[in-house]
Amino acid sequence: MMRMRRFKLHTGEYPVYELTKENYLTKTKKDKRYSAVGKDQCKRDFAVCPACDNPIQIIGIYKKLENTDKPYGRHYNHDTAIAKHNEQAYQFCPYASNHYDVTRDMKKEKMTDYERDIYRSTRNNFDLAVAILESDLGILVTKNMAEHMLKEYVASKAHMYYWATLYNIPWMLLYFSTSRPCYGLIVKKESSLYQYLIKRKDVRFTPYSFRKGYVRVENNGYFLNLKYTLLDHKRRVVNDEVVEEIWLELYSVNSKGEFDTEYRQKFVINEYRFPNLVAAPKYRRQWLIDLAKNIMPEI
Incomplete structure (x- = not known):
């Protein structure tokens, strides 16, 4: 039990x-x-x-x-x-006695009030979900990136995913997005991702004047063969606590057309953070709220 x-x-x-x-x-x-x-x-x-x-x-x-x-x-x-x-x-609750090996493609057949609440919370609180992603990943979410996440979330029916919850919404937005190029990515200086990228010879940074402390990722005389994605969503209960994890992965494509993992960073998802932010947000970004409502139809 x-x-x-x-x-x-x-x-x-x-x-x-x-x-x-x-x-x-x-x-x-x-x-x-x-x-x-x-x-x-x-x-x-x-x-x-x-x-x-x-x-x-x-x-x-x-x-x-x-x-x-x-x-x-x-x-x-x-x-x-x-x-x-x-x-x-x-x-499909992590606290249930049932255990499943789940892949991203596994979706529930029936929509209940719970899945509907997940979808509506994503739609109504997209700006807060983005705030958590930006804070943890050290990546600035641009309008283009936001549109990409929203469209793929809807197309994938991500709210029907077996392990979708009200608390892991921020991560599911990027988990259900296809990989994106690192070229043009806007990253926070001194973030773990920045610390990795600054060591690469094929990467250089240019100033980003619209957000203090951020720089834009550019190529350094080479084609920047590097993409990012979220993978390996896992969860388990340890000592009465849900331990939920997901990985940011950067990869390249080699001469054989195969994928080579270049960088991995683990992130822990907890039950408090997003629900408590939704309950008492410090500020809202209306343009992100409007974007979500334009792309995500009501259900």
């Missing part, structure tokens, strides 16, 4: 909290929607799974547990006042 150490109060675009007794009682206010007395006359406490938006039962809030000193959540396969049970979303 998988134990959850995080919870949400509502389904959809809401913050994720660490599951402690103090947090749970403070956030729920002991409101009646978060508890119920069953036919067995036992009181049960509830919240929402941060990964699949299903109801979860909170164990150990009032009663000391024998096997752990911390409360935890576990899936509850019935409807509650705060969330309805969604079997499809549960089947």
Whole structure:
């Protein structure tokens, strides 16, 4: 049985909290929607799974547990006042007891409210997803790059991907994009990517005056045989925590037409970051929001 150490109060675009007794009682206010007395006359406490938006039962809030000193959540396969049970979303939740070997091409057959929420959050919060990508990758997302990501996200039906969640939206946007040339890429100085590129003899940088601290990648007298992509989306649960990873890869094409990996960088995706940014954004970029709404039709 998988134990959850995080919870949400509502389904959809809401913050994720660490599951402690103090947090749970403070956030729920002991409101009646978060508890119920069953036919067995036992009181049960509830919240929402941060990964699949299903109801979860909170164990150990009032009663000391024998096997752990911390409360935890576990899936509850019935409807509650705060969330309805969604079997499809549960089947592909990282906290479920089911385990699948998943490839990028594996998509769910049926769209439920959960997949629809993923799509709508991508559409409504595209600018915030871009902010996370820019911060972590050290790459400035231009209009051309943004359009490319959005069009391929829609064409790929990325919201139906087995492991698509409300929290990994930023990474899925680039994961479902085809590879792009590094030539013309605008990178942040002192980023890990910049530190790699500056060592290459076939790369030079030119100033980029529109964003402080960024430079444009150019060729240095040679054809720049280098592209970038996101690959190897993996996830597992370790010590009651979801460990989700994805890799940025730069590659070239050799004389035989084969792909040679030149650079790999691992990124860790957590359950807090994107939902909490959506719940309390510091600023918004309207042009990116408008772009997403123009390219992504409503569903």
